[in-house]
Amino acid sequence: xxxxxxxxxxxxxxxxxxxxxxxxxxxxxxxxxxxxxxxxxxxxxxxxxxxxxxxxxxxxxxxxxxxxxxxxxxxxxxxxxxxxxxxxxxxxxxxxxxxxxxxxxxxxxxxxxxxxxxxxxxxxxxxxxxxxxxxxxxxxxxxxxxxxxxxxxxxxxxxxxxxxxxxxxxxxxxxxxxxxxxxxxxxxxxxxxxxxxxxxxxxxxxxxxxxxxxxxxxxxxxxxxxxxxxxxxxxxxxxxxxxxxxxxxxxxxxxxxxxxxxxxxxxxxxxxxxxxxxxxxxxxxxxxxxxxxxxxxxxxx
Amino acid sequence: xxxxxxxxxxxxxxxxxxxxxxxxxxxxxxxxxxxxxxxxxxxxxxxxxxxxxxxxxxxxxxxxxxxxxxxxxxxxxxxxxxxxxxxxxxxxxxxxxxxxxxxxxxxxxxxxxxxxxxxxxxxxxxxxxxxxxxxxxxxxxxxxxxxxxxxxxxxxxxxxxxxxxxxxxxxxxxxxxxxxxxxxxxxxxxxxxxxxxxxxxxxxxxxxxxxxxxxxxxxxxxxxxxxxxxxxxxxxxxxxxxxxxxxxxxxxxxxxxxxxxxxxxxxxxxxxxxxxxxxxxxxxxxxxxxxxxxxxxxxxxxxxxxxxxxxxxxxxxxxxxxxxxxxxxxxxxxxxxxxxxxxxxxxxxxxxxxxxxxxxxxxxxxxxxxxxxxxxxxxxxxxxxxxxxxxxxxxxxxxxxxxxxxxxxxxxxxxxxx
Numbered sequence: 001x002x003x004x005x006x007x008x009x010x011x012x013x014x015x016x017x018x019x020x021x022x023x024x025x026x027x028x029x030x031x032x033x034x035x036x037x038x039x040x041x042x043x044x045x046x047x048x049x050x051x052x053x054x055x056x057x058x059x060x061x062x063x064x065x066x067x068x069x070x071x072x073x074x075x076x077x078x079x080x081x082x083x084x085x086x087x088x089x090x091x092x093x094x095x096x097x098x099x100x101x102x103x104x105x106x107x108x109x110x111x112x113x114x115x116x117x118x119x120x121x122x123x124x125x126x127x128x129x130x131x132x133x134x135x136x137x138x139x140x141x142x143x144x145x146x147x148x149x150x151x152x153x154x155x156x157x158x159x160x161x162x163x164x165x166x167x168x169x170x171x172x173x174x175x176x177x178x179x180x181x182x183x184x185x186x187x188x189x190x191x192x193x194x195x196x197x198x199x200x201x202x203x204x205x206x207x208x209x210x211x212x213x214x215x216x217x218x219x220x221x222x223x224x225x226x227x228x229x230x231x232x233x234x235x236x237x238x239x240x241x242x243x244x245x246x247x248x249x250x251x252x253x254x255x256x257x258x259x260x261x262x263x264x265x266x267x268x269x270x271x272x273x274x275x276x277x278x279x280x281x282x283x284x285x286x287x288x289x290x291x292x293x294x295x296x297x298x299x300x301x
Numbered sequence: 302x303x304x305x306x307x308x309x310x311x312x313x314x315x316x317x318x319x320x321x322x323x324x325x326x327x328x329x330x331x332x333x334x335x336x337x338x339x340x341x342x343x344x345x346x347x348x349x350x351x352x353x354x355x356x357x358x359x360x361x362x363x364x365x366x367x368x369x370x371x372x373x374x375x376x377x378x379x380x381x382x383x384x385x386x387x388x389x390x391x392x393x394x395x396x397x398x399x400x401x402x403x404x405x406x407x408x409x410x411x412x413x414x415x416x417x418x419x420x421x422x423x424x425x426x427x428x429x430x431x432x433x434x435x436x437x438x439x440x441x442x443x444x445x446x447x448x449x450x451x452x453x454x455x456x457x458x459x460x461x462x463x464x465x466x467x468x469x470x471x472x473x474x475x476x477x478x479x480x481x482x483x484x485x486x487x488x489x490x491x492x493x494x495x496x497x498x499x500x501x502x503x504x505x506x507x508x509x510x511x512x513x514x515x516x517x518x519x520x521x522x523x524x525x526x527x528x529x530x531x532x533x534x535x536x537x538x539x540x541x542x543x544x545x546x547x548x549x550x551x552x553x554x555x556x557x558x559x560x561x562x563x564x565x566x567x568x569x570x571x572x573x574x575x576x577x578x579x580x581x582x583x584x585x586x587x588x589x590x591x592x593x594x595x596x597x598x599x600x601x602x603x604x605x606x607x608x609x610x611x612x613x614x615x616x617x618x619x620x621x622x623x624x625x626x627x628x629x630x631x632x633x634x635x636x637x638x639x640x641x642x643x644x645x646x647x648x649x650x651x652x653x654x655x656x657x658x659x660x661x662x663x664x665x666x667x668x669x670x671x672x673x674x675x676x677x678x679x680x681x682x683x684x685x686x687x688x689x690x691x692x693x694x695x696x697x698x699x700x701x702x703x704x705x706x707x708x709x710x711x712x713x714x715x716x717x718x719x
Contacts, residue, residue, distance in 0.1 A: 002584075003517075004517070004522055004554060004586045005308060005516075005517035005520075006308070006309075006588065006589065007307055007308065008307050008308060008309035008387070008388040010589075011308075011309045011588065012309070013590075014549060014588055014589050014590040015588075015590075017549070017578075017590035018530070018548075018549040018590050021530045021531050021547055021548070021590070022530065024531055025530055025531045025603055025644070048578075049578035049579065050547070050578075050590070051533060051547075052533075052576065052578055052579050052592070053533070053535045053537070053539070053540045053543060053545075053576075053579075054533050054534070054535040054537075055535070055537075137378075137379045137381070138380075138381045141378075144378040144379055144380065145376050145377070145378050160376065161376070163376065164711055164712045165402055165403070165405075165406045165627050165712050165715065166406060166712075167405065167406050167409040167410075167701065167703060167712075167715045168409045168410060168697065168698060168701045168715075169410075169549070169698065170641050170642075170701065170702070170703045172641065172703065172705055172710070172711075172712045174639075174705060174710040175710060176710065187379070188379070188381070188390055190381045190383070192383065193388070274337070276337050276338050276339045277337045277339055277340060
């Protein structure tokens with residue numbers, strides 16, 4: 001006799017597919033926010049399953065800081081071609097050129113916060129009423145409070161104290177003109193779940209996640225990759241190390257870890273033995289205790 | 302960690318402000334080794350800044366800026382941990398009466414509720430309220446933790462008295478599975494590790510209880526209900542005639558060849574195929590997300606329900622609901638609301654408030670018909686068209702509704718069909 005209960009990965013998959021289908025049913029013009037990182041790749045993979053044998057009915061939207069790993073861009077373009085879906089790019093460089101935002105100054109300047117304006121502009125320009133993200137509640141304490149369907153007002157802002165209650169599996173995506181929603185189908189997944197599932201499904205991910213030799217400098221406790229945007233500071237040396245990345249973002253702020261994990265099996269093993277959170281290597285979250293909460297209120301991913 | 306056949310267990314925690322709920326969750330995470338070094342460092346630093354000795358476990362569940370400033374939980378927060386046996390999702394909900402709506406939210410999807418009682422105070426009003434909500438939301442398993450046992454010298458007598466108090470008031474409530482555990486969240490007794498101070502307690506710790514609850518029967522596998530979310534029509538060469546009805550099975554089991562009826566039209570057909578993602582399967586069960594095709598070409602769209610021909614839900618336009626009001630704006634008896642039930646929505650009015658529930662005394666008040674935030678009442682609802690309904694006791698998915706205010710688009714109430 002067969003069993004009639006799901007294991008946890010199947011249940012998470014089923015929940016995510018349900019949410020993706022609700023997005024499609026409740027909104028006019030949804031997109032998947034695609035960063036080239038594993039979480040947005042996972043969401044895209046789940047969308048493929050949710051609508052099979054139809055094509056994914058959403059465009060992918062990439063908010064491009066201009067500071068990319070070349071590997072990420074190639075991965076993105078290959079995936080778009082394979083899926084036959086449309087790509088929308090919101091460019092931070094263009095936002096800077098047109099004077100919408102100004103480059104941060106000082107030693108720790110990044111383009112991280114600038115993405116908010118580019119993202120909100122792209123949402124408005126393309127008349128997007130729901131942006132599907134790969135955010136997970138285990139990532140950060142502000143994200144722990146997120147809904148599956150998260151309302152944004154007509155300024156794109158999140159009001160964490162006044163969120164719509166979400167009961168059972170009943171999702172309320174009703175909104176007025178100019179407002180939009182963010183949807184988070186993998187809210188309930190942890191980093192470990194994501195890796196276990198990627199391994200189980202053998203999902204293609206960028207080579208950056210696997211251990212490889214790279215030129216790096218040691219900064220704020222992690223290995224920052226050498227790129228044309230990196231300015232060496234006093235006392236910093238370029239070294240060659242075997243590293244891999246746990247998360248992928250803007251090349252100027254994404255730190256790698258020393259690792260020999262060059263297969264999915266080894267990555268899963270390594271992650272399960274990890275004693276630090278994955279965002280521990282992201283300098284964007286280290287700025288203050290409420291860095292993520294503050295950015296999210298303004299409209300961040 | 303290789304976990305293959307492990308289930309997911311969702312539980313909610315409830316306790317009043319000083320019952321040590323945050324400490325308990327912190328303890329569960331910490332002792333089950335689910336806390337990372339950087340989290341520990343940050344919490345240790347904050348603990349030191351605040352002048353605590355050692356690590357303040359409660360800080361692991363710290364939330365938003367306002368919550369930290371006020372030292373309370375305002376909104377539901379979700380926490381995660383995994384043991385070799387199961388994956389757990391904690392809906393960490395605030396205990397205070399003004400946040401009843403958040404407890405209801407956290408309880409709606411929970412397999413289990415963990416209710417905390419301070420051993421020094423015994424059963425108090427909040428305990429009754431939390432237990433009432435757990436029973437109203439039909440949470441299958443209830444675990445009552447008598448906390449702060451260290452402050453009553455780990456006394457078996459104190460513990461037994463609290464169990465008696467609990468049994469007395471809870472005999473009025475519908476509950477299937479209740480367990481009691483004496484713990485000290487602060488000292489770690491019986492949370493993850495067995496207590497050395499309470500040899501008189503022979504049963505499992507909180508974690509081992511959570512790991513061993515029988516949850517695979519929590520979902521109804523008898524009454525097959527499949528609400529259609531959307532229709533898949535690829536119109537590609539290969540799938541020219543494909544019409545798949547996509548949805549998540551709410552309850553029951555479906556097999557190819559099953560004779561089914563499509564509601565509300567009542568047309569009957571047979572299941573031709575079932576797809577779970579790219580994979581074709583012979584049978585599927587709740588809570589799987591699938592796409593179903595039928596032998597006959599009948600009109601099916603979002604909001605319809607595919608059920609077995611010989612086991613159908615009631616179709617009603619007027620029905621009773623236990624309603625929990627969730628919004629700052631009180632219920633307006635003349636307003637038109639939108640009711641959402643599975644993938645279906647209709648306009649509705651709240652025709653009558655039959656009685657309001659006093660959630661501290663369990664008394665019914667049929668005089669008061671005002672419904673304000675956090676109120677729970679039995680009401681009569683009338684919809685523009687019939688809905689396909691089951692009672693909430695039989696089916697948590699097809700027995701639940703939410704109500705949306707058409708002026709604000711906000712979810713103003715949640716209800717359980719009686």
